[in-house]
Amino acid sequence: MKFSLVTTLVLGNALVPTLTFVPAPCPAAFATLKSANKSPLKMSTQSPTSLASGQGFGKSASARKKKGSWKDAPSAGLASDLPYSSPEVSAAASGKGEEPLPTVAPPSDQLDLIEKLRVEIKLAEDKIVSESKGRADAEKVAADVKGQKDIAEKMAEQRAAEAADQQEVIDQLTAHITDAKQKIENQKRAALVAEATAKEDMEMKEKELKKIKKLKKQAKTQDMLIIEGLRENLAQAKDDFVQAKDEAVARVTEVREDWEGRLKKVNDELAETLASVKTLETEINNKNMQLASKDEEISEKDEVIEQQRAQISEMESRLTKYDNQVFELDRDLESASGELDAMRAAQEELKAEVGSLEMEVARVKAKFSDEINKMEEDKLSTQRDLESFRKSEQIYREDSEKMLTVLKQKIVSKEYEITAYEQELTNIKPLMGRLREAVNTGLATKLSTGRIGKFRERARSIRGKVKARVQKTLKR
Structure with missing residues (x-):
């Protein structure tokens, strides 16, 4: 038996691997896996919304159409997309009716399908084990009769590979069933939570409706009093508005005059500051000119010092010449x-x-x-x-x-x-x-x-x- 991972199945907000099986030559296993491929766990091309809303789990297309699909009610809200939901639950969640919410029916068809798959898998395992045992006995007899060790080894390797494939298929089927069961439980819990939330919303809406009816009754008797009070309040508000407007205009005029005086004063101070800055710039320029003249005098003195250094170096060169002449005299004296x-x-x-x-x-x-x-x-x-x-x-x-x-x-x-x-x-x-x-x-x-x-x-x-x-x- 071989197993391959083909695609994924969307359950709620999670991704569940959808399995496709390639049956072995065993007829019983083939029949079991064929019936499993007909189950709701088979790879489907339905939309995530239809899968999340419980459509396709043991129901025909006509039954789903009668109950209402996601295409028939695209704006039904969260309750219409929940699994095992009914039109009553959807109407209660969307606020379109005031009828009491019905209880959610448990997904018995899914659980029965899972149990059926487990029984069929167990039968397939027993059949595979019995066939593998008979095949092993036949291989031993053939190996003893013919004495071909190579054939026995090859058959043993093939048997081990088949056993590993079978065990892998069994493990993956078991994990798949466990995940599916967990997803169903999660959907049940989500449905219960949605049901409780819808009930609370309905109770709150009923209370609000009662309050509104009570207020309507009180409003009929107090309409005239309220209208008279509103008229008096409107007249008082108009008077207050006119008075506040006059006060605001006077305040704005006063503030404007104050700011204009301050601005004029600041402009005068700025002009005085600019004049003092110009005076300081003139003084700084004069001082810079004086410093430049001092620098020129210092440079002239530096030139004089350099000239004196040149004269001293010239004197040193002359003394060097004299030393050379003395050296020549010494050499002449040494020769003599x-x-x-x-x-x-x-x-x-x-x-x-x-x-x-x-x-x-x-x-x-x-x-x-x-x-x-x-x-x-x-x-x-x-x-x-x-x-x-x-x-x-x-x-x-x-x-x-x-x-x-x-x-x-x-x-x-x-x-x-x-x-x-x-x-x-x-x-x-x-x-x-x-x-x-x-x-x-x-x-x-x-x-x-x-x-x-x-x-x-x-x-x-x-x-x-x-x-x-x-x-x-x-x-x-």
Whole structure:
């Protein structure tokens, strides 16, 4: 026996699987399943509304048409769509009649159908089991007689597959029946709830109808009194409306005049504020112009400082050239010291003197760097204290001019000293040239100790002059 899930059946608001069976060769099972396919659980093409209203459960088309379908009464409401409903129940739920509600008949035909299906399924199971047992006995006899193990195994596998299919069909049928029964119970409960609700609605409507009748009787006797009272109330309401209207017009006029005065006052204040804003903008522009002029002065001073830095760098380059010349002299002295032992002592003294000169030069550089740093600090302090600078601008300008004059004088003195250094080096160069020539021609051995002494004295005098000038420069 084979089983397949074809479509779904709508019961109430839930979906229930509808089963279609393909019967096995067993005639009894075929007859059972054929009768089951004729039951209301067979796949149907009816609408969800007709299924939910109980149509198609053990009733013919003519019977359903006589009782009234969803097509005959599309606007009957919830009660007309409930299962096992009657025209009386539908009329009571929709409020079209005042007759008492009848009781709901239990769905005995559905329950009988379910019990019948269970009995038929049980008979089919017994038949299938008996046939499977007889088939198993026949398979055993054939296997013992022929001795074909392969055939027995295949038949056993086929038997197991058939048994599994049968068990699956049985389980699914049982689950299907259980679900159908549960849906029927749910429909019964829903019908009972709808019946109780309809009864309550009818009772409430009856009470309201009694109240309306009572009010009609009272209204007949009190109509004239009510009309007179309404006329008096209408006249009083008209007077109150006219008085309230006059008061509202007066209040609106007063509020309008008040707001117009306030608006005029605000406009005047706004004009004064705009004038003060323009004045402040003018003052701010003037201050910005003053600050711009101060920035220009500071930039000019920065240019002066940069020029001084350039001059100092030029002096450093000149000192570097002098160091190179001294290095050349040292190299020449080293070449001559190979033959003149007496010149070595003078060379050492010259090296020491060069070291002292380098120290003096470093001190001079440090002095100039201190002055530059001091000027930069003055610049930063000037930028931070612009407000105080406005009060003492003239004094600061005079101090700056004096400082620039002093710096120019120092630069002139330094240039004069550098010129003197160049002259001294020019005087030394011929002497060193003669020394090189003497070394190269091999005349160093003929030099007397007197000439060596003169050379030493000349070197000492040069060192003394350089040292004195450096000290004088530092004192300045």
